[in-house]
Amino acid sequence: MRATKHFGLKGLLLVVCLLLAAGQAMAQSGKVLVLPFEINAADALQSVQASLPRILADKLKAAGVSATAEGGKAVAGADAARRLAAGARAEYVVFGSISKVGEGLSLDARVAKAGGGEPVAVFASAKSVVGLDTAAAELADKIRPQVSAVGSSDRIVEVDVEGNSILDKEVVLLKIKSQVNQNYDPKAVNDDVKKLFDMGYFDDVQVRLDNAPGGKRLTFVVKEKPRIQAIGVTGNGDVKKDDVLEAMSTKSGGVLNLKVLADDLGKIRELYSKKGYYKTEVTYELEQTDPRVARLNIIIKEPKKLYIKEVKIEGAKLISAGDLESELATSTRHFWSWVTGSGVLKEEMLERDAAAIEAYYANRGFVDAKVGQPEVVYGDDGITVIFRVEEGDRYKVGSVAFGGDLLYDQPKLLERIKLDELSAKGDYFNRSVVRDDLNALAELYADDGYAFAEADVDMKKNAETKVIDIVYVVNKGRKVYVRRVSIEGNEKTRDNVVRREVRLADGDLFSGSKLRRSNERLDKLEYFEKVDIETVPTDNPGEVDIKVKVKDKNTGAISLGAGYSTSDSVFFGGSVEEKNLFGKGYHAKFQGMFSGKSSRGILSFTNPRVYDSNLAAGVDVYQVYRAYDDFKKSTTGAKLRFAYPLGEYTVLSWDYRLDHYHIYHTNWDASSVIQQSAGWHWASSVYAEIDRDTVDSATKPTKGTKNTLSLEYAGGAVGGDDAFIKPVFTSNYFQPLPLDMVFHWRGQAGVLFPNAGGDIPVYERFYLGGINNVRGYELDKISPRDPWTRERIGGKAEFFTNFETIFPISKSNGLLGVVFFDAGNSWMDYSDVGFDFYKSVGAGVRWYSPLGLIRVEYGYGLDAERHHLQPSQVGFTMGQTF
Secondary structure (H helix, E strand, O other): OHHHHHHHHHHHHHHHHHHHHHHHHHHHOOOEEEOOOEEEOOOOOHHHHHHHHHHHHHHHHHOOOOEEEOOOOOOOOHHHHHHHHHHOOOOEEEEEEEEEEOOEEEEEEEEEEOOOOOOEEEEEEEOOHHHHHHHHHHHHHHHHHHHHHOOOOOEEEEEEEEOOOOOOHHHHHOOOOOOOOOEOOHHHHHHHHHHHHHOOOEEEEEEEEEEEOOEEEEEEEEEEOOEEEEEEEEOOOOOOHHHHHHHOOOOOOOEOOHHHHHHHHHHHHHHHHOOOOOOOEEEEEEEEEEOOEEEEEEEEEOOOOOOEEEEEEEOOOOOOHHHHHOOOOOOOOOOOHHHHOOOOOOOHHHHHHHHHHHHHHHOOOOOOOEEOOOEEEEOOOOEEEEEEEEOOOOOEEEEEEEEEOOOOOHHHHHHHOOHHHHHHHOOEOOHHHHHHHHHHHHHHHHOOOOOOOEEEEEEEEEOOOOEEEEEEEEEOOOOOEEEEEEEEOOOOOOHHHHHOOOOOOOOOEOOHHHHHHHHHHHHHHOOEEEEEEEEEEOOOOOEEEEEEEEEEOOOEEEEEEEEEEOOOEEEEEEEEEEEEEOOOOEEEEEEEEEEOOEEEEEEEEEEOOHHHOOOEEEEEEEEEEEEOOOOEEEEEEEEEEEEEEOOOOEEEEEEEEEEEEEEEOOOOOOOHHHHHHOEEEEEEEEEEEEEEEOOOOOOOOOOEEEEEEEEEEEOHHHOOOEOEEEEEEEEEEEEEEHHHEEEEEEEEEEEOEEOOOOEOOHHHOEOEOOOOOOOOOOOOOEOOEOOOOOOEOOEOEEEEEEEEEEEEEEOOOOEEEEEEEEEEEEEOOHHHOOOOOEEEEEEEEEEEEOOEEEEEEEEEEOOOOOOOOOOEEEEEEOOOOO
């Protein structure tokens, strides 16, 4: 009985001890004690020292970690910190120091396990005491994985790469998802191995897992493919070795990558296909004497060069096959092929051509027309391309109506569309007209602030009557305002230069036409290689952001060269120009040119937007010499220029010119008009011009108008030896035509009135003839003659007109063709003006070359024989004319 009683008491004590130990272990499990940090600063920072433990403990609690803060003094080291942790029954302890660096704070912490082991260092920083809370949150984020994983035998404490000698270690590690402080996961590591193999740079990848303090060291042991010491090309024949190497991504000095090499072989085959070599065999071989390096040899076997000998369109019955062929980019070889590149099969263009045929049918009522996959047949003597067409039924336009969110009455909606005109005429359905109508309706709504308005079409086909009834359905969306306009990509051009061309600003009601106009204005600056304006939705459905993305291009140029023109003969010249000086939009230029007939030196500067206003200002200083048929003229002068916009498309410009000039080498029996102008003179004049420009491009216009009315006033109130009033009106009209052709009409009329205080100088009179006005006649030969001396003395009135059709010969090469009809005349006096025009016809080519526009135009003077002039002229200009 006593024994039993004794055993029961002992057992009870043992159970109590076990429970206490378990409770202590449970109390310690996961608990973190945060101690005060030591201060390393001239000022005490007591407030920071006192508050940091509490703030850090709160941040750890918020992250799901059991933590408590300890007051008092900072501890001296890890052993002292562990004793405090044991007393607080915590498993981990955080201690460290606070250092002041300038105005900022550096928090250097140590995380130690109460039971022993090497502390883990973590740190964070704050720019000032105000940022202490943010720094504590950063520190807590770094402590949390340590207190949850310290001591885990599966924790990755280090990730390393071995065996790499060419590829950087960091390049390999970027592909690996297994990271330090993660638990070792065999599946994740296996995925990492696959990714490293997929890089294509390794023959072998192995994994080694070693024990390390606090966990595991994960090492990826790689065996690199050989480094490419050199690349050789054999059998290349018609394609230069340098072109082959340039097409390849594989380069000497890099690691062999079979995936990249396979792509390179495809690029080489494509290179040969563009030159007419189809089914070219391209392989490779490696020469190795050392497993670490190799020579890569590209082996090419060129087949026979083939060109397109025939393009067939099968199944075309109601539409002429010839009309369809004119829509195709794919064509047979012909005389101009050496320039245009035609006759070479470009497989990427076949799908485009099939779509072009379908579009041609759809624009002529065949809404169900289909074009099959183009077939290419390679023969011994050439290539045949076959397009197979199913035309289907042809439909006319029936009724045209509107549905959806109709904010405008039907007459206003009908003003915006063109399909109703086809309906009224009983014409066939035209898909391109429908597409344009949908855009026009969406733009109508967008101009009133509905940025995301959408227009769709509901077509009801009547198979019996072959008529399609159309309903345009509009979804207006919400009216939106511009929240913010941002500028991106302008490394050189300043923000204000871009922003002042954008027709929308923060807070404006959205407008689609203003957005489109902004794009046009930025394009016309010619400062940018690319302009992209994007409408970006925001969290507020009633607001959008306008993101203007531009890419600066080189706007400076230094050129030296020679050229030829029918006006100056052979000339030599050079220029230094910057169109966007300092990124502020300033235009500065110095140019010089000399030839046997003329010379010029001009220094000019223009600020297009003075202080970001709409006012433009500029100045020119120049020295000019020109030899006319009957006299020579040398001029030194300067011009002060101004301009101001009158609306979106109209500009008023004005300037003042002061010249000191000399007219000499006149004949002893020269005309009285020439004799009056001989000698030294001063010319003082003011000039005003109103220009309205709606063309779509400054260099290659295809639509729009450009009308200019100018008036020059010399003598009289502004003084000088020259005295005249000279109004001139010039008009240009551009209209796109089918097949990417453009119709261009230009007309110019001018008169010359006397003014008080001087004479009308001979060189201000009107002379016509030459490539710039009436082609087919010699330069300046269309002019009244002195009745006694028969010298050409120019007219006091002039008119000329040009009718041109411009068509593409090779778009990719910037080569255009032109046919024209010109007419014009210059009259001695206003009373002589009539319809006795000098007329001509002709044709030519224009090339937008790297040297500038090159023109070669042949004109035949229909009235040349009657006026005893040469019957034809070839006008030729090339290079930069000044």
